[in-house]
Amino acid sequence: DSGVTQTPKHLITATGQRVTLRCSPRSGDLSVYWYQQSLDQGLQFLIQYYNGEERAKGNILERFSAQQFPDLHSELNLSSLELGDSALYFCASSVFGTTDTDTQYFGPGTRLTVL
Amino acid sequence: KNEVEQSPQNLTAQEGEFITINCSYSVGISALHWLQQHPGGGIVSLFMLSSGKKKHGRLIATINIQEKHSSLHITASHPRDSAVYICAVRSYNTDKLIFGTGTRLQVFP
Numbered sequence: 001d002s003g004v005t006q007t008p009k010h011l012i013t014a015t016g017q018r019v020t021l022r023c024s025p026r027s028g029d030l031s032v033y034w035y036q037q038s039l040d041q042g043l044q045f046l047i048q049y050y051n052g053e054e055r056a057k058g059n060i061l062e063r064f065s066a067q068q069f070p071d072l073h074s075e076l077n078l079s080s081l082e083l084g085d086s087a088l089y090f091c092a093s094s095v096f097g098t099t100d101t102d103t104q105y106f107g108p109g110t111r112l113t114v115l
Numbered sequence: 116k117n118e119v120e121q122s123p124q125n126l127t128a129q130e131g132e133f134i135t136i137n138c139s140y141s142v143g144i145s146a147l148h149w150l151q152q153h154p155g156g157g158i159v160s161l162f163m164l165s166s167g168k169k170k171h172g173r174l175i176a177t178i179n180i181q182e183k184h185s186s187l188h189i190t191a192s193h194p195r196d197s198a199v200y201i202c203a204v205r206s207y208n209t210d211k212l213i214f215g216t217g218t219r220l221q222v223f224p
Contacts, residue, residue: 002157043217044214099146099212106157
């Protein structure tokens with residue numbers, strides 16, 4: 001158990017809908033990362049927050065948004081869902097948010113299926 | 116061409132064999148990560164390297180910055196090592212991780 005929690009574990013929804021994925025980091029970790037893992041593209045970095053502020057942005061679509069709240073939990077909002085958004089979405093956390101010194105601890109993932 | 120390439124894509128081994136998984140990258144990096152993804156989907160960080168070699172139990176990771184290459188070795192492999200092993204790099208000018216496509220390892224008893 002990494003100490004990172006993600007809810008829900010599974011989500012099935014229809015095209016055009018909007019969903020919210022939630023992540024609670026390990027106690028003491030200030031940074032949260034979101035990743036998407038699809039069958040055809042592997043793991044891709046979406047966005048990173050550090051202590052409530054956006055720190056880095058990756059291949060995140062405009063239909064997707066995220067935030068980190070004062071209690072350090074984070075939410076990833078996916079809207080106008082398309083079939084291609086079906087994937088595993090992972091959250092990870094680390095203490096300082098630097099990927100050359102920090103170990104990242106991954107949550108169990110949320111499996112999103114868009115029908 | 117992907118910025119991070121792993122080989123082989125798939126690997127099968129008999130229990131007890133020595134295993135090597137390779138990662139080559141084309142960007143300048145400040146760190147390289149090896150991750151393990153279990154069949155159930157969970158991801159665990161195994162190593163973070165910026166130079167040299169690290170060892171943890173039966174796992175050894177090495178990196179050659181000049182050759183832009185890293186290897187992950189598993190000694191005395193065991194069926195519980197069956198997983199996907201993913202290499203990821205942090206390039207100099209960004210704090211983002213760039214991932215390889217993974218190596219699927221199956222170890223048979």
